[in-house]
Amino acid sequence: MQAATSSCDLKFRSSLPTAKNQRFTHAVPKRVAVTCGYKSESFSFPNGVSVSRSDWQSSCAILSSKVASVESSGGLADKIAAVNGHTNGSVNLGIVPVESTNVKLAPVQPLTITDLSPAPLHGSSLRVAYQGVPGAYSEAAAGKAYPNCDAIPCDQFDVAFQAVELWIADRAVLPVENSLGGSIHRNYDLLLRHRLHIVGEVQIPVHHCLLALPGVRTACVSRVISHPQALAQTEHSLDVLTPHAAREAFHDTAAAAEYIAANNLHDTAAVASARAAELYNLQILADGIQDDPGNVTRFLMLAREPIIPRTDRPFKTSIVFAAQEHKGTSVLFKVLSAFAFRDISLTKIESRPHHNRPLRVVGDGSFGTAKNFEYMFYVDFEASMAEPRAQNALSEVQEYTSFLRVLGSYPMDMTPWSMTSTEEA
Numbered sequence: 001m002q003a004a005t006s007s008c009d010l011k012f013r014s015s016l017p018t019a020k021n022q023r024f025t026h027a028v029p030k031r032v033a034v035t036c037g038y039k040s041e042s043f044s045f046p047n048g049v050s051v052s053r054s055d056w057q058s059s060c061a062i063l064s065s066k067v068a069s070v071e072s073s074g075g076l077a078d079k080i081a082a083v084n085g086h087t088n089g090s091v092n093l094g095i096v097p098v099e100s101t102n103v104k105l106a107p108v109q110p111l112t113i114t115d116l117s118p119a120p121l122h123g124s125s126l127r128v129a130y131q132g133v134p135g136a137y138s139e140a141a142a143g144k145a146y147p148n149c150d151a152i153p154c155d156q157f158d159v160a161f162q163a164v165e166l167w168i169a170d171r172a173v174l175p176v177e178n179s180l181g182g183s184i185h186r187n188y189d190l191l192l193r194h195r196l197h198i199v200g201e202v203q204i205p206v207h208h209c210l211l212a213l214p215g216v217r218t219a220c221v222s223r224v225i226s227h228p229q230a231l232a233q234t235e236h237s238l239d240v241l242t243p244h245a246a247r248e249a250f251h252d253t254a255a256a257a258e259y260i261a262a263n264n265l266h267d268t269a270a271v272a273s274a275r276a277a278e279l280y281n282l283q284i285l286a287d288g289i290q291d292d293p294g295n296v297t298r299f300l301m302l303a304r305e306p307i308i309p310r311t312d313r314p315f316k317t318s319i320v321f322a323a324q325e326h327k328g329t330s331v332l333f334k335v336l337s338a339f340a341f342r343d344i345s346l347t348k349i350e351s352r353p354h355h356n357r358p359l360r361v362v363g364d365g366s367f368g369t370a371k372n373f374e375y376m377f378y379v380d381f382e383a384s385m386a387e388p389r390a391q392n393a394l395s396e397v398q399e400y401t402s403f404l405r406v407l408g409s410y411p412m413d414m415t416p417w418s419m420t421s422t423e424e425a
C-alpha cells in the first residue's frame with residue numbers, strides 16, 4: 001500500500017494538467033488529451049458543478065505535499081486504513097481506537113480530526129472525481145450527488161479511485177450499471193481492489209443525442225464514436241439513423257464530441273449529451289436516440305470513510321463475497337436464503353471472476369477432471385447495517401463464505417421519478 005501510494009503520488013504530480021481543459025491522467029496517458037472550442041480557465045453549469053484551474057492545482061500541490069510528508073513515516077494510506085480498521089479485509093464498519101493500531105503518526109503533520117471528517121479540505125467545495133471530460137454523464141452525476149462541488153475529470157476509473165485515496169479529491173462518483181447496457185464490470189473489480197467505501201448512490205436519466213460539426217448531414221456520417229455503453233444504449237436508433245456508419249468505442253461520450261471538434265472531422269458523429277454539444281460547439285443531428293426512453297445509469301458515491309448507517313430512511317447495503325470451498329454445491333442458495341428468511345430484498349447480484357482463484361478442480365478423476373470457474377459475488381440488499389436483521393443475515397452469510405466485505409451501507413436514491421427528468425441530467 002505504501003509503495004503504491006508513493007508511486008501514484010509521483011504520477012499525479014508529474015501529470016498535473018496543463019491544457020485548458022485539464023484532467024487527471026496517469027503518467028503515460030492512454031490517449032493524448034485534446035483541447036478545443038471553449039477557452040475559459042473555469043466552467044460552470046446550471047446544477048452548480050464548477051472547476052477552477054488555479055484552485056484545483058493549488059489543492060493538488062497542498063495535498064501532494066501532505067501525502068509526501070507523511071509517507072516517510074509509514075504512509076498516509078496505511079494509517080488511514082489502520083484507523084478505519086481495514087487492514088484485513090474483514091467485515092468491519094467500525095472505527096477502532098488509534099491506540100489499538102501499531103502505526104506511528106508522523107511527528108510533523110499528524111492526522112487531525114479535520115483530516116478524518118467528511119468535510120472538504122483546503123477549500124469551500126467538495127472535490128469530486130469522475131471519469132470523463134466536461135459534458136460526460138458522469139459529470140452530471142457528480143453534480144447531482146454533490147451540488148456545487150468541484151468536479152475533477154479523470155481519464156480512467158482507476159485514476160478517480162486513486163484521486164480519492166491520495167486526498168486529491170474528497171469523493172468519486174462512478175457508474176456501475178445502466179438499465180439498457182447492464183453492469184460496468186470494471187468498476188466492480190476496482191471496488192474490490194481499492195479500499196474506498198460506498199457512501200451513496202445516484203441515478204441519472206441518460207438522454208443521448210447524435211452530434212456532428214455544424215453543417216454536416218446525417219447521411220454523410222461514415223463513423224459514429226462514443227463510450228461503448230452509449231453505443232450499446234443507442235444500437236437500434238443508430239441502425240436506422242446511420243445504418244452504414246462504422247461504430248467505434250471512445251473513452252467517454254463527451255470526449256468523443258471533443259475529439260470531433262478538435263480534429264474538425266466532417267465524416268464523424270458522436271453519441272453524447274446535449275451539454276456536450278453546447279460545450280464543444282457541435283450541432284444536434286438527432287435528440288433522444290437512446291433505445292429506451294427510460295434509460296438510466298446508476299452511479300456510486302465513494303469516500304475514504306464509511307458513513308454511519310441509519311434506520312430513519314431507506315438504506316441499501318452492498319457486499320462482496322467468495323463462496324467457501326467444500327461447503328457443497330448450494331452455497332449461493334444458502335447465502336441468498338439468509339436474506340430471504342429475514343425478508344430483506346436483494347436489488348442486484350453480480351458475479352465477477354475470482355482473480356486469485358480462477359479455477360476449481362472438481363470430481364474424483366474417474367472421468368478426467370472438470371474445472372469450474374470461481375467467482376466473487378456482489379450483492380446489494382435493501383437494509384441498513386444498523387438493522388439487526390442485516391447484521392444477523394451477514395453473520396449467517398459469513399458461515400458459507402471464505403471472504404466477505406461490506407462495501408458500504410448508504411441511503412438509497414429516492415428522487416421521485418418525475419424529478420429525474422432528462423433536463424436535469
Ligand SMILES: O=C(O)C(=O)C[C@]1(C(=O)O)C=C[C@@H](O)C=C1
Pocket residue numbers: 131132135136137138139175178184206227229230251252253254297
Ligand atoms: O461517457 C460518459 O459520458 C460517461 O459518463 C460514462 C457512462 C458509462 O460508463 O456508462 C455513463 C453513463 C452512460 O451510461 C454512458 C456512459
